[in-house]
Amino acid sequence: MKSQASTLLAEVRTFRQNHPDVRYVDLIALDIPGHFYGKRYPIEMLEKVAAGSPLKLPQNAVLLGVQGGLFKIGDYCFHDGDPDANRRLVPGTLKPVRWESQPLGQMLITSDGTEAPIEFEPREVLAKVLERLHHKGIHPVVAFELEFYLFDKKLDNGLPQFARDPLSDDTDDQPNLHIERLSRFSEVLDDMAQTAKDQGIDITVITAELGPGQFEINFGHLDDGLRAADWAALFCRSTRGVALKHGYRASFMAKPYLQFPGSGMHVHVSLYDGAGNNVLAAHQQQPLRHAVAGCLELLPHCMPIFSPNHNAFRRLGGTVNAATRACWGFEDRDACVRIPDSDPRNLRIEHRLASADANPYLVLAAILVGLEHGLEAGREPIAPLNEDRSSGTDFPVEMLDAVRAMQHQPVLRDKLGAEFIDVYCENKRQDHLAFQQEINAREYRWFL
Known part of the structure; x- marks a missing residue:
């Protein structure tokens, strides 16, 4: 874990040096319908996450429908308190975004490889098969x-x-x-x-x-x-x-x-x-x-x-x-x-x-x-x-x-x-x- 944190921290710091005009980074993951969800983080906070600070997003974000709505699926969404779940940064995916009007970065996040992966997260499903x-x-x-x-x-x-x-x-x-x-x-x-x-x-x-x-x-x-x-x-x-x-x-x-x-x-x-x-x-x-x-x-x-x-x-x-x-x-x-x-x-x-x-x-x-x-x-x-x-x-x-x-x-x-x-x-x-x-x-x- 220390080795991975060191690698991620080096990646974030190198990105900041190469792209000093980038102030925010979109942390994104794919949900079940194949849409990206996530949060936009200040670059300073991203460095803290890379160093080991927790990164949590609602577990049920993975369950969103095509139009972004929540469906009752078992006890998820309406009977589970909408809990957060840990995510981690995916090394090597911090890159500049060239199509926005303002300088921006993006980086993939995932629950696979965390202590409690989300069983229905698409990337985690593939990770287990591999x-x-x-x-x-x-x-x-x-x-x-x-x-x-x-x-x-x-x-x-x-x-x-x-x-x-x-x-x-x-x-x-x-x-x-x-x-x-x-x-x-x-x-x-x-x-x-x-x-x-x-x-x-x-x-x-x-x-x-x-x-x-x-x-x-x-x-x-x-x-x-x-x-x-x-x-x-x-x-x-x-x-x-x-x-x-x-x-x-x-x-x-x-x-x-x-x-x-x-x-x-x-x-x-x-x-x-x-x-x-x-x-x-x-x-x-x-x-x-x-x-x-x-x-x-x-x-x-x-x-x-x-x-x-x-x-x-x-x-x-x-x-x-x-x-x-x-x-x-x-x-x-x-x-x-x-x-x-x-x-x-x-x-x-x-x-x-x-x-x-x-x-x-x-x-x-x-x-x-x-x-x-x-x-x-x-x-x-x-x-x-x-x-x-x-x-x-x-x-x-x-x-x-x-x-x-x-x-x-x-x-x-x-x-x-x-x-x-x-x-x-x-x-x-x-x-x-x-x-x-x-x-x-x-x-x-x-x-x-």
């Missing part, structure tokens, strides 16, 4: 890919407007992978990439996607799963901020347009043993097949994580590269679980089902549990799409069905934690019911 895998001698290497849309900053009666082409001031209509779109939006994209790098995120490939104003940005591979998920979370925050600075809105909403492709979160995962050997590639890739089988078996029970809201279910099916069944395939982007072409050293799965607005900590935790379960069970998967285009098993496509499928699944309750499963399912159920409590114009048009 710790268990490490004890088994399995070391994941992870890379995220995130798709998002750019919109005009102003909404039209609450509806998004296409991003305007900076050169022609017209709707962005460049086709998929058109390099010209990257050039025309280079000012904002370059700023997004540089700002992400300022946060310590390894940005690699930038792609113009199929939808108007839609892009994908890939991150480098990491042998630290927590940090990989940190990158995905922080990238969403910085990208939205940079877009506003340039007169746009950036959104990771899963399906903003019915007629255009949705935005996904693709996660590449490979597994290595303590000697650095690729576990999936051993024995003529038999462990790969077992891992795929485990992923597909649990996938229908993880849908509230992969599609965390009503809109995310709209993304499934109906457009290219969005599966409607739990399936897999080699070099096949229609599959939920794709096996990219690679040499044995880099053999990996690409999990393609999650929406871009899903919680990256929970998405990775669910994927790893699927891989772990598959390696333990040792079963053969169903036929890949390369052999049978109709291969696949059904999964829920509505939230309440998905919650029912998740809540009592024994493997998930064991490996993700029963308390987390119960809290998460009730959070999703309440969010879904709250979403239904509004009559829109179409309903009057149909039924009045």
